[in-house]
Amino acid sequence: MSTVIENLLSRKQQLVEQLERTQSLEERDRIEQQLEQINTALDFLDRPGPSDAQ
Template identity: 85%
Template sequence: MRAPVPTIRIASIFASGDGGAVSTVIENLLSRKQKLVEQLEKAPSVEDRDKIEHQLEQINTALDFLDRPGPRGGE
């Protein structure tokens, strides 16, 4: 079983309250997602597609986590 490493890294940035860093992380995740989608279209084997789809799931989980509303500052 693979650990959702991106979510852990993002959680620590998100918890720091640094909105600029979160925006950069989101941009990087979206860029990585686009590259993976392009790779998925060209993947020669089922195994390669499975690996790419797993990475896409991790990215989607991380993006969902970042999109969640949560307590900010003194709210």
């Protein structure tokens, strides 16, 4: 699962860099939406599963 997290973090970094360079409001909205999806996925993957909770 760490590979999935690494890929998400890498994509997040790329999007943040792209967001810093982008002037178009439409493009910024699209990037911000993708960042929200990545953050949601990272939050979901970071939650302890049933076998982890004790």
